[in-house]
Amino acid sequence: MNKQIFLLFFLCCNFIFSQYQINIKASVLDQKTNKPISLANVNFKYTKIGAFTSNSGVFNLKYDEKLINDDDVFVINAKGFKTIEIKVSQLYKFLRNTNKFYLQRDDNTNSWVKDLSLSTIDESGPNLFGKVFSVSGPIQGATIRIKNSLVEAQSDFDGYFNIDAQVGDILVVNYLGMIEKQTVVEDFDDLYVLLKTEAQILDEVVLSSTNKNEDNLVDTGYGRKNKDAVGFSNSTITKKDISAGATSLVDVIRGKFAGVRIEGYDTPRITIRGGTGSMNTPAYAIYDVDGLIFEDFPNFINAQQIESITILKSYGATNRYGSVGRGGVFVIRMNSLYKGSSQTLDSALIKGNDYEEELGMISFENNSKYIKELEEAFSFENAKEIYIKQTSNLEFKSLPYYFDCYDYFKRWNDDFAFYILTDAVISAKSNPKALKALAYKMESIDRNLDAELVYEHLLKIRPYHEQSYRDLALIYSKNKKYVLAADIYKKILLNQIDEVEVLGLQKTIANEAYHLYSNNRDAFDFKNFPIDVLKNILPNIDLNKNINQKTFIRPKDFGYDYRVVFDWSDSNIEFNVQFVSPSKKFFNWSHTKFENKDQLIDEIKFGYNTEEFIIDDSQKGEWLINIDTFSIESDINPTFLKYTVYKNYGRDNEISKTSVINLNRLSQKLTLDKLFYN
Known part of the structure; x- marks a missing residue:
């Protein structure tokens, strides 16, 4: 028997097996601006039930009715705002009238915390819009920065960008494999930036050969074709791309193809971004070795006898192989000597990867001019005077300057030293590259709660980046906010984040998610944790444990x-x-x-x-x-x-x-x- 009760605020109660499954869906907003507050922490105090708000300020909180009593306390907190606490009995009455929670700003919040937390709400918005493109079309992921500043933007899928610039600023635009371009902002009309590839620059000064290059022909499974003319998604390496130190097919493939993830070594399984599988049910690649099809990894291949490897990863490329090729195909062609020989070389005899160098250890000492000036200080106050004089004379404080000054001042005063880093955070609040570096620095000095704030801000300004979610889940776990960490890992593993499918970091996230599960499962609602997904990603680890057992025994083969x-x-x-x-x-x-x-x-x-x-x-x-x-x-x-x-x-x-x-x-x-x- 199912019974449903619908309230105005989207509180849904489903009566299943004699208990209610409650789902609260509501919004958290800034009382001053009525704008949504993202990454607000929503939970029931002293329980394992919690979630956080999305970029649109919405949260979904699901739980069994029997786990929460009327006297339990419902909590909403967000950095830079006052915390709301309300008893569950009052919460249900409140939600019958509205599904919106308004938070008041907390004037007592630390200045830099408030500035960073509210920056995405209070910002007036960039004033310069533009587009980055090449002769081939729009460029996604181009970096646009204002010269001699930490103000930076990135172009979207269609090449568009917006940035907070002023007339007279110099914009520096670059992208991988493109020639950097600088342009002066003369007005606020839309700016269109054409980037040329490094190859295009060479073509303008060097006569190109009209001879056809035999090396550009690859075997696609349909015969030898020019790889630039193949009409489906493919990527190729040839024998000249294979290092002398490669002893196995895994050595050859690893790191050579984008979107390829390798699980295991002796009997590996490979997934290819672009195959028709998903994170939950991955479809593994197959192998076409000189026309013979192998569904299992061909360990017998001698890496030094490979002529070429081509990856086919779209429907147009794999229809030749039928449904077995839905996870993509490695088309491997061996040289003629290998095909006629039954002998294989002992991998230990392969030359080329013997290490004979004598290197020095990396040093973190800094001998810059401004640090030498600070080293002459005879007291903390004297050092501050030198620092203030330096900053007044500098046209711009670089990120290394902030880092170096922190390292210097921590000997005198930890609070002032850390103030220097937080000053850098506010200066770089629109610059993901600088913010990541600052978060790294904070982690390295055990200021993990402060690093958490920076990682939260990074997710707000880069909500479609895989890294934003992984970094935030990891720092939540470090800070023992296991409910929030588990919520992010769950959303990642179940593909529940809009417009984000985390494939590039799949194995890394799986290791970190299972680390959280195996070490801290009692701190969150582990029964709903997607352990079956982890089984697919970590096939060599025995995860077949009864999650309902009171005593959890960590699998011996994890670690x-x-x-x-x-x-x-x-x-x-x-x-x-x-x-x-x-x-x-x-x-x-x-x-x-x-x-x-x-x-x-x-x-x-x-x-x-x-x-x-x-x-x-x-x-x-x-x-x-x-x-x-x-x-x-x-x-x-x-x-x-x-x-x-x-x-x-x-x-x-x-x-x-x-x-x-x-x-x-x-x-x-x-x-x-x-x-x-x-």
Whole structure:
């Protein structure tokens, strides 16, 4: 028997199995402006039931009636506003009249917290509109910034942007693989910016050959075609793209194709963005090896004998293979010597990945002119005088200047040092790149509650970026706000976030979501947590546990000896990470246009900037992690890298450390860290 009661405020009660399922759907608004308040925390006090408001200020709170009593307290709080607390008995009466909650602003809130929290509500809006495009059409994800400032914007799917600029400002516009363009704002008419590719610039000064390039022909499953003329979604690498150190097909594929996620190593399964599967029921790729179709991963392939690999990932490309190809196809062609030979080379004999370098350790010392001036101070007050004099003489305070001054002043006064960082946050409140770096810095100094505020603001200004949701869920978990963290992970895993499908960070989020579930499941409503989705993403972990049992036993096979996570503040940055094993063999992961352009474009398009690496049940001894960068950036707002290493991740004895590196100061390849594996 089902019984439904509909109230004016959308309070729905469904009588199922002798109990009510209650769903409260309502809005939270700013009393002063009547504008929606996003990321307001809505919960029942001292319970595991809670949610947060969307960008439109709406929340959905579902719970079993038996879990909440009339004397329980319903709470709404949002940073920069006064908290509302009301008993449940009064709540139901209130909701019979309206489904809108109005919050009053809290004048006692810390100044920078209030400024940042209210900035998306009070902002008057940008005054310059424009569009970025190339000869091929609009450019999504182009960066538009005002020179010598931290004001920045990004073009949308159709290439449009808006930015708070003034007449006389110089706009700097760039995009991956394009020539940077600068233009002066002369008026507030719509601005149209045409970017040329690096190849176009070369074409203007170099005569192009009319000879057909044999290397441009690839096997698509329908025969050899020019890869530029293929009419469906594909991506190709050839033998010249395969490093001498690649010993398996996994080594060849990893990092070479955008949207490709690899699960496992010995018997991997691969998903391709663009296949017809979903996060809940992924469709795995199949393999066409010289015309033979394999649904299981072809481990027998010798990486050094591959002629080419082409990914087909649209309906037009996969209809040749029928429904079995719905997850995409790897078309693999071997060279003729390999086809006629039954012999395989011992992977240990392959040359090219022996590590023979001697590198120095990365240093975080700073010898800039302004720090040398501060070092001459004989007291805190004297240092402040020097700082004030410096800032009055500087045309603009760069992000590294803020960071360096924080590092200097923390020896004198923690509050003043942190004030410098919060001043930077307000100056950069429209600049996601700078805000990410500042949040990284706050995490590295254990100011996680302050970092939380920055990550919340990032989600407000970048609501369609995958990274915004992952970062916020992770910082909520760090701050023991497990109900909110679980709510975000649940929405991600069940694809319940409008216009956002988190695929680029799928495995990373799965690891972090299961970490939350396995370590803190008693702190939130775990019965509704999408554990079945995690089973699909983490197939090698035994998640077949009875979630109703009172004593939860963490699966023995969840957890890693080392989990290394890199986050970077700008997807356009080019750098290389190198892992060196105790046996002095190296593995490179390259974040460059030359090696991994499709991946960089995917990051820019879908808004993510994280990569994780797992070292588990591996060689004992000392592992090296080296880093090198290839980008030259302005020192006003360079890219920062957050490096987090977890030892015994997911286990009772887990420990971690976080470092933040200004990649613009990395003038040579250096060792970032040494991990001792025993």
